[in-house]
Amino acid sequence: MDCLPGVENLGPNSTKDSLLTDVEGILYPKETTRYWEEIQNFKARPDDLLICSYPKAGSTWMQEIVDMIQHGGDPEKCARAPIYQRIPFIGFSIEKIEAIPSPRTLKTHFPVQHLPPSFWEQNCKIIYVARNAKDNMVSYFYFHNMINIIPDSGSWDEFMENFIAGKVCWGSWFDYVQGWWKAKDHHPILYLFYEDIKEDPAREIQKIAQFLEIDLSASVLNRIVLHTKFENMKTNPLVNHSDLPFLFDQTTPPFMRKGKVGDWKEHFTVAQSERLDNICAQLFAGSGLTFRTQL
Template identity: 60%
Template sequence: MTKAMGLESELEGLDLKSERRPMLVEVEGVPLLREMEENWDQLKGFQARPDDLLICTYPKAGTTWMQEIVYMIQQGGDPQKYAQVPIYLRNPFIDLFPPEPVPSGLDVAAGMPSPRTIKSHLPIQLLPPSFWKQNCKIIYVARNAKDNAVSYFHFHRMNKFLPEPGTWEEFIEKYIAGGVTYGSWANHVRGWWEAKERHPILYIFYEDVKEDPAREIQKVAQFLGIELPEFVLNQIVQHTDFENMKTNPMTNYTTFSSDFLDQSISPFMRKGTVGNWKEHFTVAQSEQLDHVCAQLLKGSDLTFRTQL
């Protein structure tokens, strides 16, 4: 994990305060960060390995939560095995292309031994083809659009590698129109939902994990072919509780450069609830998003809960 460890040290010395916020450009019809477009051939050509596990989500849909659940399952529920390794060094984010000299997520992944657990936010049609050729297992986590939008808005506020979000009113208009990084939420969740009929994809709902974490963690373990004794399952449930992860420096990104993620603006792990959208959406905004999502998900049996 040499390159991954190098990422941490490089980030410490990187001054991002003077950097301008990035712009979005379209790649095959999907708005992505310009740095991704500039490195698109390299990303598209990423060479997956047969034993790679991919965790994919639309941004702010429980990615970090699932990364930690998976790692705890793989480690038999023992958090001491990685107590000094932040989550972003364990799971390379292949979509990440930070300024030099910080290595890209692709470089970090290339330097890691197998088996690897890899992170991405790419929609189904943009995923590097090698994941399909190698028949890699994929876990996809989906979160209801309204809570997702609120979380994504606050993430834009504190993440200096994303475009300025503007006001909530400005951001939600862009979100509803699919004009944010990684494009339309509805197209993203639907594309992966339909792909699970053709590929080894475990499709997990954020709200289900919140409702019954033990049940959903068992689903993940079974998908990975790992048996979890009850006491180990209970350890994982406790360790991956949102409030515990929020205070854990190995999962809350407080060890990451504050020039990159300014948690004085908004914490990386903010609420972790279902229904917080009610404190942000107007009735008109809620109805508008409902209408657009209904149109884009029409003909699909994919449904979401916006409260528990």
């Protein structure tokens, strides 16, 4: 599968029960650590654009928004290929990605300390999307049970303990969002919040366009807003990954499940909610980093 090399030969259960691999205290899929040296030696270019988020925090949404901005809000141009080919993932083999002509738009889930160093060296523009811990945790819980390269989530209570401890794939959400928050003070990073995009997509899309130095007319902006509504994304086979059955079991749930702010209320007990609020308050105190858990 183009731009997903290294996972195209997976069977439905080929790695489901495999353990994740620990790299400096962070758990990654074995399919990532298998290409670790290759990934770390990736040669970024100065005009590369990187989209980054913790898993299930809105990176696929951001990919489609960015592609629409770059192509003047023309959905036909964005229908040229599936999203993972238009904006490939830095996390498996990168051999085919290196052959893509400039300018490239790429995606990753790496925390700041494991991003291939060349992205920092080339001072590449980065768009980072952050989602509140509660909704992110719920979405990630379901995601573990549908993707075939990481273990199942276990019970909700078990998953919550692992999430809080950072013992989940791609590491601690708390460390992750703080690492990128601090990095924005030293690098050209546009740090966006999932909740802000849901609240006012036109406003946030304009921020992205300005960051990319692209002017959007009102009509183009409106087309992008409409095209990237969650309801439209969910049914779009070019973005919902329905063409990757070897990787995603989308019988229950689909890759794009609800896409809402506040879905956590259907999963958290009062005590669990308060506990997570307290953890965030302690860890983020004085940093200026705050998250909304409802609109």
